[in-house]
Amino acid sequence: MTQQVPGSPAGEVTATSPAGGPPPPTDGPDRPVPHGSDAAHRRLLRRQRRSRWDLKLSPYLYVSPFFVLFALVGLFPLLYTGFLAVHDWNRAYYVRGEYVGLDNFTWVLHDPVFRKSLVNTFSIFLMSSVPQVLLAVSIAGLLDNRLRGRTFWRMSVLLPFVVAPAAAVLIFGSLFADQSGVVNGFLRELGFDGIRWHVDRWWSHLAIAGMVNWRWTGYNALIFLAAMQAVPRDLYEAAALDGAGRVRQFLSVTLPMIRPTMVFVIVTSTIGGLQVFTEPRLFDDTPSREGGADHQFMTTTLYVYVKGIEDQFYGRASAAAWILFLIIVAIAVLNFALTRLLTRRSAS
Amino acid sequence: MNRRPGFLVYGLLAAFVLGSALPLYWSFVIGSHTKAEAEQFPPPILPGGHFLENARKVLDTIDFWQSLANSLIVSTACAASVVFFSTLAGYAFAKLRFRGSNVLMGFVVLTMAVPVQLAMVPLFILMRDYQLLDTLAAVALPTLVTAFGVFFMRQYLVDAVPEELIEAARMDGCTMLRTFWTVAVPAARPAMAILFLFTFMQVWTDYMWPLVALDTKNTLQTALDALAVTGQGQTTDYALVLAGTGMATLPLLLLFVLAGRQLVTGIMQGAVKG
Numbered sequence: 001m002t003q004q005v006p007g008s009p010a011g012e013v014t015a016t017s018p019a020g021g022p023p024p025p026t027d028g029p030d031r032p033v034p035h036g037s038d039a040a041h042r043r044l045l046r047r048q049r050r051s052r053w054d055l056k057l058s059p060y061l062y063v064s065p066f067f068v069l070f071a072l073v074g075l076f077p078l079l080y081t082g083f084l085a086v087h088d089w090n091r092a093y094y095v096r097g098e099y100v101g102l103d104n105f106t107w108v109l110h111d112p113v114f115r116k117s118l119v120n121t122f123s124i125f126l127m128s129s130v131p132q133v134l135l136a137v138s139i140a141g142l143l144d145n146r147l148r149g150r151t152f153w154r155m156s157v158l159l160p161f162v163v164a165p166a167a168a169v170l171i172f173g174s175l176f177a178d179q180s181g182v183v184n185g186f187l188r189e190l191g192f193d194g195i196r197w198h199v200d201r202w203w204s205h206l207a208i209a210g211m212v213n214w215r216w217t218g219y220n221a222l223i224f225l226a227a228m229q230a231v232p233r234d235l236y237e238a239a240a241l242d243g244a245g246r247v248r249q250f251l252s253v254t255l256p257m258i259r260p261t262m263v264f265v266i267v268t269s270t271i272g273g274l275q276v277f278t279e280p281r282l283f284d285d286t287p288s289r290e291g292g293a294d295h296q297f298m299t300t301t302l303y304v305y306v307k308g309i310e311d312q313f314y315g316r317a318s319a320a321a322w323i324l325f326l327i328i329v330a331i332a333v334l335n336f337a338l339t340r341l342l343t344r345r346s347a348s
Numbered sequence: 349m350n351r352r353p354g355f356l357v358y359g360l361l362a363a364f365v366l367g368s369a370l371p372l373y374w375s376f377v378i379g380s381h382t383k384a385e386a387e388q389f390p391p392p393i394l395p396g397g398h399f400l401e402n403a404r405k406v407l408d409t410i411d412f413w414q415s416l417a418n419s420l421i422v423s424t425a426c427a428a429s430v431v432f433f434s435t436l437a438g439y440a441f442a443k444l445r446f447r448g449s450n451v452l453m454g455f456v457v458l459t460m461a462v463p464v465q466l467a468m469v470p471l472f473i474l475m476r477d478y479q480l481l482d483t484l485a486a487v488a489l490p491t492l493v494t495a496f497g498v499f500f501m502r503q504y505l506v507d508a509v510p511e512e513l514i515e516a517a518r519m520d521g522c523t524m525l526r527t528f529w530t531v532a533v534p535a536a537r538p539a540m541a542i543l544f545l546f547t548f549m550q551v552w553t554d555y556m557w558p559l560v561a562l563d564t565k566n567t568l569q570t571a572l573d574a575l576a577v578t579g580q581g582q583t584t585d586y587a588l589v590l591a592g593t594g595m596a597t598l599p600l601l602l603l604f605v606l607a608g609r610q611l612v613t614g615i616m617q618g619a620v621k622g
Contacts, residue, residue, distance in 0.1 A: 051523075054523055054524050054525075055524060056446075058440070058444065058524035058525065059440040059444040059445075059446035059449065060446060062436040062437055062439060062440035062444075062528070063436075063437040063440045063441065063452060063498075065433045065436065065437070065493065066433050066434070066436075066437045066456070066493045066495075066498055067452070069433070069492050069493040070459065070493055070495065073471065073489055073490045073492070074459060074462065074467070074490075074495075075459075076470075076474075077467030077470035077471045077474065078462065078466070078467045078470075080467070080470035080473075080474075081466065081467055081469060081470050084469060084470060084473075139361070139364055142353075142357050142360055142361050142364075143361070145352075145353035145357055146352055146353065147353060147357070147358075147361075151609060151612070153361055153365070154612045155604075155608040155609065155611075155612055156365040156368075156369075157361075157364065157365060157368065158604075158608065158611060158612060158615075159365075159368060159369055159372065159604070160368050160369075160371070160372070161611075162549070162597070162600040162601055162603070162604040163371075163372060163597055163600075164552065164553035164555070164568075164569055164572075164596070164597070164600070165553060165555060165569075166553075166555045166569040166570075166572045166573060167375075167569075167572060167593045167596055167597050168371070170375075170572060170576055170589050170590065170592075170593045171371045171372070171374060171375045171590065171593060172371065173576075173584075174374075174375075174378065174584075174586040174589070174590060175371065175374065177584070177586075179583070180387050180389075180583065180586075182374075182389070182391050185389040185390070185391070189389075214368060214371065217368070218368060219615060222612060222615045222616055223615060223616070223618075225616065226615070226616035226617070229616075267461070271461060271463055275463055275465055275466070277465070277555075277556045278555040278556060278569075282555075282573060282576060285584070287577075301465065301466070301556075304466065304468065304469065305468065305556070305559075305560070308468065308469035308472070309468065309469070309472055309560050314469055314473070317469045318469055318470070321466040321467070321468075321469065322466075324466060325463065325466050328463060329461075332461065
């Protein structure tokens with residue numbers, strides 16, 4: 001992965017000196033070592049040895065803080081989750097009980113609340129990711145023009161990104177309030193019944209997906225835009241010569257060309273979208289804050305929080321976390337394969 | 349596509365931008381009215397004159413300034429740490445040859461996909477056992493390094509630092525660290541700024557981890573949470589809640605005005621190279 005220039009790469013200057021033989025002086029070209037001055041010679045040797053160690057060890061030294069810290073706060077906790085998941089936990093004394101094998105997994109998988117949370121997670125994920133990607137690609141297509149005020153437009157689509165999810169939920173919570181909300185106000189004005197956004201399962205999912213989409217669509221549009229701008233312009237000229245209109249060009253030139261980015265965005269939004277937490281927790285207007293009175297919009301990450309942090313069932317929470325983790329990995333891989341397959345077909 | 353776009357393109361874009369600005373505008377409108385005005389239908393469409401009054405109520409309800417300070421401290425610490433360690437590691441991966449570098453870099457890329465949030469229970473236990481719960485250190489610890497940071501800096505430095513410069517510095521007798529400091533860091537500065545910005549925003553907007561790690565203290569996000577539940581049982585005072593939301597959003601909005609251009613560049617750069 002390192003892209004060294006062949007020949008005499010930077011780091012190799014001193015390393016090429018033969019390990020066994022007397023090292024050539026490196027301090028200056030051909031500085032003569034005074035005969036009899038043993039001390040000077042030794043100093044030189046020492047410096048050289050130090051330089052060689054410097055060269056050998058430095059890279060490891062530079063990357064080690066990352067790996068040490070990551071092992072501490074990333075890898076270890078993840079593995080420890082696995083350990084927690086196969087043990088019983090005495091909640092009163094915070095002490096580990098005996099090894100229980102897959103009992104926690106079985107318990108969680110049979111818990112109707114957990115199952116519900118899985119369905120909710122998927123439902124919210126689908127409602128957010130699919131429209132989001134479609135809209136983001138379209139916005140990117142619009143931005144990929146010779147616009148006046150390019151920077152202005154690009155910054156404008158990114159505006160919602162500066163609103164933290166917690167703030168976004170509160171704003172949307174007021175818009176979608178069941179009684180006093182403006183959205184319902186307009187619906188009633190138009191002669192419809194108000195929708196119980198906080199009560200009805202699928203409507204609440206739609207409201208939550210709306211917040212997620214609101215915050216991330218512009219962000220993803222910029223990523224797509226970057227990919228579109230890397231498409232060679234003569235491809236469009238060729239397509240235009242063949243009589244392809246703008247929409248046709250977009251479908252048969254742009255989309256196939258941004259396939260890798262498509263995969264990237266879909267995979268990252270899968271990883272993020274399946275872990276939605278802030279929105280379902282704060283959208284709840286019941287005191288328990290477990291994703292609605294009937295857990296109708298509790299996501300699995302929220303389930304892990306409630307079980308692990310609030311109720312202190314470490315084993316069950318960890319089992320749930322691992323199940324979600326495996327699902328995320330499986331879907332990311334599936335997405336990756338599927339997107340490649342589909343876009344390849346549309347390209348040919 | 350190379351032709352000058354027509355009105356349709358501008359119109360669609362403008363519609364999208366207005367639509368996405370609307371909720372933010374809404375929070376400022378409602379946040380500057382009284383509770384009674386905010387509950388009317390049709391709702392007010394222009395900002396009112398009661399923002400200061402609402403803001404004072406927010407300051408009485410939650411410890412806004414302390415939460416703001418906490419958010420600032422944690423976000424700055426994480427951003428500085430991520431930038432420093434990522435530049436160091438990214439430089440090593442981009443420019444230095446060492447045994448195992450490919451394997452290690454592959455590991456970094458792989459960990460980018462690992463959802464660390466799922467490890468909240470063990471992290472919580474870890475913090476508790478080391479008596480770090482309810483400290484700002486506990487909030488900052490999990491984000492002192494990010495795999496994305498290392499990846500981002502590596503991608504940038506591969507092209508940004510010419511081999512000849514490193515070689516020249518080494519020929520002049522610079523130690524590795526000095527070479528890094530005098531050659532790589534100046535070249536990496538634009539990417540460092542962008543990475544700082546991103547990490548800062550990521551930590552600033554995070555709600556879940558501070559919720560887990562803190563008990564009596566608050567960051568801005570958990571303080572908003574506290575503000576939202578004050579009116580529990582009665583109808584929510586949206587004028588109050590949205591005034592608080594606006595106050596909590598202002599710092600990032602300011603950052604966006606000052607550095608939005610870099611943010612756009614960063615997103616687009618990360619995408620092309622990633």
